Amino acid sequence: MDMMDISPNQHVEGSQWRETLRLGWRTLIGRAYPRIVSAAREPDWVFYEVALPVLQVIAFGFVYKSLGRPQYTGFVVLGGAMLAFWTNVLWSMAGQLHWERQTGNLELYLMAPSSMLWILAGMAFGGMVATLFRSIVILLIGSLIFGVTYQIVSAPLLILIFILTMVALYGLGSMLASLYLMYNREVWAIQEVVQDPVSLVTGFYFPVRALGGVIGGLASVIPLTLGLDGMRQMLFPQLGQSFLPPGIEIAILCGLALLFLVGASWSLKYIEKMAKIEGRLSLKWQ
Amino acid sequence: MTATQLYPGAPAIQTIDVRRVYKSRSGFTFGGQKAGKSVTALDGVSLTIQKGELFGLLGRNGAGKTTLIKILTTLLSPTSGEAYVDGLDVNKYVIPIRKKIAMVSGGEQSGYGILTVREQLWMFAQFYGVTSQAAHKKIDQLLEAVGLGDQANQKVYALSTGMRQRMNLCRALVSDPEILFLDEPTVGLDVEASRIVRDYVRSWMQEKPGRTVLLTTHYMFEADELCDRVAIINHGQIVAQGETDDLKKGLQEHARFQFELSEWAPAFEEELKQSRGVVSAQTMNKKGKVSVQIALENEEYITSAMQTISSAGGHVLTLRRIEPTLEEVFMRLVGNSDEDKAAGEDEV
Numbered sequence: 001m002d003m004m005d006i007s008p009n010q011h012v013e014g015s016q017w018r019e020t021l022r023l024g025w026r027t028l029i030g031r032a033y034p035r036i037v038s039a040a041r042e043p044d045w046v047f048y049e050v051a052l053p054v055l056q057v058i059a060f061g062f063v064y065k066s067l068g069r070p071q072y073t074g075f076v077v078l079g080g081a082m083l084a085f086w087t088n089v090l091w092s093m094a095g096q097l098h099w100e101r102q103t104g105n106l107e108l109y110l111m112a113p114s115s116m117l118w119i120l121a122g123m124a125f126g127g128m129v130a131t132l133f134r135s136i137v138i139l140l141i142g143s144l145i146f147g148v149t150y151q152i153v154s155a156p157l158l159i160l161i162f163i164l165t166m167v168a169l170y171g172l173g174s175m176l177a178s179l180y181l182m183y184n185r186e187v188w189a190i191q192e193v194v195q196d197p198v199s200l201v202t203g204f205y206f207p208v209r210a211l212g213g214v215i216g217g218l219a220s221v222i223p224l225t226l227g228l229d230g231m232r233q234m235l236f237p238q239l240g241q242s243f244l245p246p247g248i249e250i251a252i253l254c255g256l257a258l259l260f261l262v263g264a265s266w267s268l269k270y271i272e273k274m275a276k277i278e279g280r281l282s283l284k285w286q
Numbered sequence: 287m288t289a290t291q292l293y294p295g296a297p298a299i300q301t302i303d304v305r306r307v308y309k310s311r312s313g314f315t316f317g318g319q320k321a322g323k324s325v326t327a328l329d330g331v332s333l334t335i336q337k338g339e340l341f342g343l344l345g346r347n348g349a350g351k352t353t354l355i356k357i358l359t360t361l362l363s364p365t366s367g368e369a370y371v372d373g374l375d376v377n378k379y380v381i382p383i384r385k386k387i388a389m390v391s392g393g394e395q396s397g398y399g400i401l402t403v404r405e406q407l408w409m410f411a412q413f414y415g416v417t418s419q420a421a422h423k424k425i426d427q428l429l430e431a432v433g434l435g436d437q438a439n440q441k442v443y444a445l446s447t448g449m450r451q452r453m454n455l456c457r458a459l460v461s462d463p464e465i466l467f468l469d470e471p472t473v474g475l476d477v478e479a480s481r482i483v484r485d486y487v488r489s490w491m492q493e494k495p496g497r498t499v500l501l502t503t504h505y506m507f508e509a510d511e512l513c514d515r516v517a518i519i520n521h522g523q524i525v526a527q528g529e530t531d532d533l534k535k536g537l538q539e540h541a542r543f544q545f546e547l548s549e550w551a552p553a554f555e556e557e558l559k560q561s562r563g564v565v566s567a568q569t570m571n572k573k574g575k576v577s578v579q580i581a582l583e584n585e586e587y588i589t590s591a592m593q594t595i596s597s598a599g600g601h602v603l604t605l606r607r608i609e610p611t612l613e614e615v616f617m618r619l620v621g622n623s624d625e626d627k628a629a630g631e632d633e634v
Contacts, residue, residue, distance in 0.1 A: 023415040030412025033405065034398040041400050104396045108457075111359055112413035113384040119413075276363040279308055279356075 031122025093173030165227025296373025448479025563587025
């Protein structure tokens with residue numbers, strides 16, 4: 001387009017759009033920063049987030065070995081590595097805004113000119129980076145202990161499934177963050193109750209196909225269910241046990257990612273509106 | 287025309303008949319929400335604060351100070367009435383207003399203890415789109431100004447309460463706001479830390495014309511020392527506003543003086559009471575120091591009052607005018623009849 005064709009208003013809108021993006025990007029990096037540096041400054045995560053999950057992986061690995069199915073230890077190792085993301089999403093995404101409110105950060109986030117979505121994106125990005133490192137450590141240790149071998153069917157598809165799973169998973173976390181904020185005590189109690197059953201049906205330590213179509217289908221609402229199944233198909237083709245073909249899983253993951261991101265955006269706007277009307281986020285007694 | 291140009295020359299803050307009613311929740315079920323009782327936090331508040339003013343908002347716990355600040359910082363909507371920040375409606379121009387404002391609250395625990403002071407300030411600067419280079423330059427200036435230069439690389443969790451609040455002040459100023467809201471910023475701080483906060487707020491305002499501060503405080507001397515004007519809020523209503531001297535003068539019906547005398551004589555008090563223009567006289571003899579407090583119809587009668595003392599054989603050692611304090615003004619306007627009840631209320 002010729003520059004002469006652009007009206008002054010279009011210039012203003014264009015520069016505002018760029019300014020909003022720049023502000024959003026800085027917000028994302030700013031909020032991600034504490035999560036990333038805390039991984040280096042709080043070494044106790046090695047025990048809680050690597051040593052304990054590795055012990056769990058070892059336990060399930062030996063169950064498969066003792067049952068004469070050592071080839072499934074790879075499922076367990078991958079599941080253990082991905083479980084770190086689920087835990088991170090539940091406790092450091094979904095519950096995070098609730099804690100931010102307690103410390104007074106939430107008010108300051110809301111008062112900033114940047115959208116809260118960028119704050120959540122920063123939390124997600126920082127959490128993902130820090131957890132990716134922990135996940136890789138679990139994967140390496142588990143693979144070494146059980147001598148897991150991987151047959152990569154398609155590296156691009158594997159990466160695509162992983163990225164889509166992460167986007168959908170952290171989108172879910174962002175949406176839950178608003179719900180936790182709105183109904184914190186009630187949802188907190190529900191999370192405590194459903195955390196383990198949800199982890200079970202997601203199939204972290206076994207192929208979700210074993211649960212049957214109905215339960216597996218319901219469990220697919222949690223993006224890790226299909227994400228794990230798809231990644232296992234890309235890494236352990238010789239074992240079969242797939243729940244759905246990779247193409248369908250990718251399509252569903254795309255849908256889930258979109259659904260949760262839109263849901264997160266809507267619920268954030270809703271909670272901010274309700275906060276302004278009812279004072280829920282700014283008054284301790286509310 | 288952009289939102290920031292809508293009202294050139296507008297006051298920094300203006301509220302017109304602002305009301306805010308809270309409906310507390312008595313319980314929640316997923317099937318619905320039970321209705322709770324209503325609390326009127328603000329009841330027709332009208333205020334105008336010009337650019338460049340340091341304005342104090344005084345009131346007891348639960349008077350409505352924090353609610354007003356939350357409305358002006360776009361965190362709450364007024365139930366009715368209008369509120370403007372730099373001429374912008376708080377309901378319509380949320381983002382333009384947020385670019386212009388910052389807030390510091392007393393006892394604030396914001397941020398992340400694992401970060402250093404510098405990192406914490408940098409992080410908040412990012413939320414306002416400040417470039418890293420500009421942020422670090424500003425952070426250095428601010429930390430030096432509030433005496434935290436040596437703590438720049440110290441972890442936030444290791445800071446004392448006073449240091450933390452000075453850091454919070456830097457956090458608010460790192461985005462270079464035009465209007466600063468200080469909600470009891472010195473509560474719980476020691477004398478030195480309070481002094482540093484107060485001094486820096488004043489010098490920050492002087493650095494650039496047009497910078498405005500709305501301060502809420504329970505410390506009357508703080509308001510007296512800092513504020514150009516104050517408003518006193520009680521039960522959600524502004525009961526008085528103006529310059530502190532004017533409020534004090536408004537309280538004082540009579541000119542009050544205190545004499546210190548060389549010796550005690552019972553006749554002084556009676557003679558003074560008979561003297562022209564004297565409304566009341568009270569003699570005190572405390573630890574050997576004799577003093578007389580008198581109230582005059584106006585200050586012109588001070589000469590005749592002194593002559594009366596001299597003629598009665600008294601010798602005046604010192605003479606001073608007694609000015610009412612802001613605390614007296616506050617107590618007169620707000621009273622303390624339900625103080626115990628108010629002390630137990632949450633800040634709204």
